Amino acid sequence: MDDQGCPRCKTTKYRNPSLKLMVNVCGHTLCESCVEMLFVRGSGNCVQCDTPLRKSNFRVQLFEDPAVDKEVEIRKKVLKIYNKRDSDFPSLREYNDYLEHVEDIVFNLTNNVDVEATKQIMEQYQRENRDIIQKNKVKLTREQEELEELLLLEQQGNEQRRLETLQEEQRQLVAKRKNKQALLDELESSQLPATLLLAQHKDRAAQLETQLERQRQVVKPTIFSTGIPMGQTVLLQPVARVEEVLYRYQPLQIHTHGPAVPELEQLGRLGYLNHVRAASPQDMAGGYTSGLACHRAVQDAFSGLFLPTR
Amino acid sequence: MYHNSSQRKYWTFENEDCLEKLRCQANQKFRDKIISSGKVGVHESLLLDPLEEDVLFKHYEKRLLDFCAVFKPAMPKSVVGTANMYFRRFYLNNSLMEYHPRTIMLTCAYLACKVDEFNVSSSQFVGNLQENPAAQEKALEQILEYELLLIQQLNFHLVVHNPYRPMEGFLIDLKTRYLALENPEMLRKTADDFLNRATMTDVGLLFSPSQIALTAVLNSASRAGLNMESYLTECMGLKDDKETLSKMIDSMRRTKNLVKKYEPPKPEEVIACKQKLERIHAEFALNTNPKRKRGYEDDDHVTKQHRVAEEVGVNSASQAQCAT
Numbered sequence: 001m002d003d004q005g006c007p008r009c010k011t012t013k014y015r016n017p018s019l020k021l022m023v024n025v026c027g028h029t030l031c032e033s034c035v036e037m038l039f040v041r042g043s044g045n046c047v048q049c050d051t052p053l054r055k056s057n058f059r060v061q062l063f064e065d066p067a068v069d070k071e072v073e074i075r076k077k078v079l080k081i082y083n084k085r086d087s088d089f090p091s092l093r094e095y096n097d098y099l100e101h102v103e104d105i106v107f108n109l110t111n112n113v114d115v116e117a118t119k120q121i122m123e124q125y126q127r128e129n130r131d132i133i134q135k136n137k138v139k140l141t142r143e144q145e146e147l148e149e150l151l152l153l154e155q156q157g158n159e160q161r162r163l164e165t166l167q168e169e170q171r172q173l174v175a176k177r178k179n180k181q182a183l184l185d186e187l188e189s190s191q192l193p194a195t196l197l198l199a200q201h202k203d204r205a206a207q208l209e210t211q212l213e214r215q216r217q218v219v220k221p222t223i224f225s226t227g228i229p230m231g232q233t234v235l236l237q238p239v240a241r242v243e244e245v246l247y248r249y250q251p252l253q254i255h256t257h258g259p260a261v262p263e264l265e266q267l268g269r270l271g272y273l274n275h276v277r278a279a280s281p282q283d284m285a286g287g288y289t290s291g292l293a294c295h296r297a298v299q300d301a302f303s304g305l306f307l308p309t310r
Numbered sequence: 311m312y313h314n315s316s317q318r319k320y321w322t323f324e325n326e327d328c329l330e331k332l333r334c335q336a337n338q339k340f341r342d343k344i345i346s347s348g349k350v351g352v353h354e355s356l357l358l359d360p361l362e363e364d365v366l367f368k369h370y371e372k373r374l375l376d377f378c379a380v381f382k383p384a385m386p387k388s389v390v391g392t393a394n395m396y397f398r399r400f401y402l403n404n405s406l407m408e409y410h411p412r413t414i415m416l417t418c419a420y421l422a423c424k425v426d427e428f429n430v431s432s433s434q435f436v437g438n439l440q441e442n443p444a445a446q447e448k449a450l451e452q453i454l455e456y457e458l459l460l461i462q463q464l465n466f467h468l469v470v471h472n473p474y475r476p477m478e479g480f481l482i483d484l485k486t487r488y489l490a491l492e493n494p495e496m497l498r499k500t501a502d503d504f505l506n507r508a509t510m511t512d513v514g515l516l517f518s519p520s521q522i523a524l525t526a527v528l529n530s531a532s533r534a535g536l537n538m539e540s541y542l543t544e545c546m547g548l549k550d551d552k553e554t555l556s557k558m559i560d561s562m563r564r565t566k567n568l569v570k571k572y573e574p575p576k577p578e579e580v581i582a583c584k585q586k587l588e589r590i591h592a593e594f595a596l597n598t599n600p601k602r603k604r605g606y607e608d609d610d611h612v613t614k615q616h617r618v619a620e621e622v623g624v625n626s627a628s629q630a631q632c633a634t
Contacts (some may be wrong), residue, residue: 063359114420118534170500174528225348253569254313254314255313256311256313256543257313257518258313258520259545259546260547267605270486271486272482272483272486273480274485274486275481275485275486278320290367294482296475297476297478297479297482298479298480298483299311300475300476300479300520301475301476301477301479301482301483301520301523301524302479302520303311303313303476303518303519303520304312304318304518304519304521304560305311305518305520305521305524305546305558306312306516306554306557307517308557309316
């Protein structure tokens with residue numbers, strides 16, 4: 001992250017990792033301390049490109065590449081004016097054309113291409129569509145408010161749940177302590193034998209546990225986390241049923257065109273292994289057995305013996 | 311295994327006539343190529359005909375076997391067999407006039423070592439050639455040039471099933487099941503000898519290796535005066551299957567005849583054909599080699615400086631990128 005240094009004081013960024021880089025409308029970065037120093041009077045010129053800037057225009061850099069930050073700023077401003085939604089357009093094609101137009105504008109402004117012409121286009125658009133812009137602004141603010149309300153509700157729900165679990169735990173602790181205390185008291189005062197009292201105590205403790213379990217299970221969820229209430233029938237198109245033929249395993253059939261070869265396991269019993277060089281311990285360590293070589297030799301001897309099968 | 315191998319599917323033919331035809335075709339193809347290339351002073355009689363090619367082929371095959379015999383470290387029999395089979399298959403579809411058999415023979419041996427996992431480094435391999443180091447280097451270069459061509463002409467079918475393991479299998483089986491024969495070990499030597507002679511014939515391209523091995527075993531038994539008919543009928547379960555039995559006996563007879571028919575080439579013929587071959591290669595081979603050399607150099611053996619220059623270029627380019 002500290003691969004970029006402040007272009008002016010260079011060293012300060014490396015030495016002080018908590019130092020932030022600020023970006024301005026021209027796309028060039030300066031660290032906080034340099035901003036303070038240069039713009040002590042409130043306005044000045046950029047160090048690298050000499051454009052007149054104001055101190056208030058500096059924002060903390062969010063992205064590594066200052067060009068991206070610059071584009072983000074420009075985009076915000078452009079979208080304040082070009083705030084139509086897809087519902088405002090009669091066809092998808094027109095909406096896409098509109099979006100492309102917006103992108104062109106952002107691109108031009110970011111890369112300093114035809115800045116004057118683009119700004120004029122923007123002003124013209126603003127004048128023509130003033131009321132639509134206003135309406136959309138209102139809609140946007142309303143949506144944002146709704147979102148915020150939902151977030152708030154969620155947060156409150158979380159808080160409540162946390163409090164409840166805390167309280168539960170407290171109650172459990174208290175109950176357990178009471179139980180222990182009761183046992184001690186009984187041991188002191190009662191006439192019954194100690195083992196009986198201990199057994200009673202254990203029973204009570206078990207009962208408490210089951211009670212707690214039941215209490216926990218009572219809470220049944222009625223609503224999914226996305227907001228859809230449970231048990232609601234969702235109308236979807238039924239999935240098309242695809243009937244396939246059930247797979248049946250057929251074992252592989254290989255024609256060796258020769259007499260049958262005895263199985264590897266049978267070789268010892270049939271006496272083949274007596275006529276093969278026995279495997280030394282070094283060979284067997286790797287998993288080699290004399291049966292393997294014998295089997296291979298016999299397989300090769302019998303394979304293709306009855307050819308041609310015409 | 312042999313029954314589902316590429317050898318059975320693509321490199322086993324019906325009879326010797328098929329093989330003859332293929333070799334004549336390869337010969338004819340080269341002739342047409344030479345005539346159509348329109349070189350001045352080309353005469354039909356300068357080119358080898360199939361019989362002369364056969365003589366040379368046998369000669370170089372013998373040279374290959376001798377080379378493998380004196381190879382250090384000792385080359386296992388399967389590697390020799392594989393190399394021989396590659397040599398044979400290559401010249402089934404190509405003419406000796408187009409690719410010199412000496413290089414192809416070394417390439418076959420080299421490739422066979424690799425395929426059969428008989429680990430020999432390339433310098434060790436050419437160290438076995440009886441020549442000075444410079445000539446060895448040149449030979450190595452040639453081998454590496456022709457290697458890919460060889461693999462291609464083998465149609466990438468590199469696994470070869472030799473009859474040596476089936477023969478071992480038969481000996482084991484005889485010792486286990488065929489107790490009428492007291493000492494099958496005595497058959498080993500003659501059977502081995504039979505197989506060595508069989509590799510110098512076309513049997514590998516006509517019959518399955520197990521059949522060749524069985525022929526070898528039965529042949530050596532009959533030489534020793536033992537009758538092993540009952541082995542076939544009893545142990546192989548062919549008592550009732552007369553048709554398969556007769557077919558097998560027929561194949562074995564054909565194999566035996568082929569092996570018996572083999573004659574080593576006469577020295578004076580070899581010398582005459584060799585002269586012709588050298589002349590042909592000197593005249594016509596010039597157009598093929600340089601092209602291939604250039605193509606190969608583009609791959610690996612490129613001048614080392616180029617690669618270094620490339621790396622430096624790449625480094626500076628990447629540095630420039632980082633700086634922006």
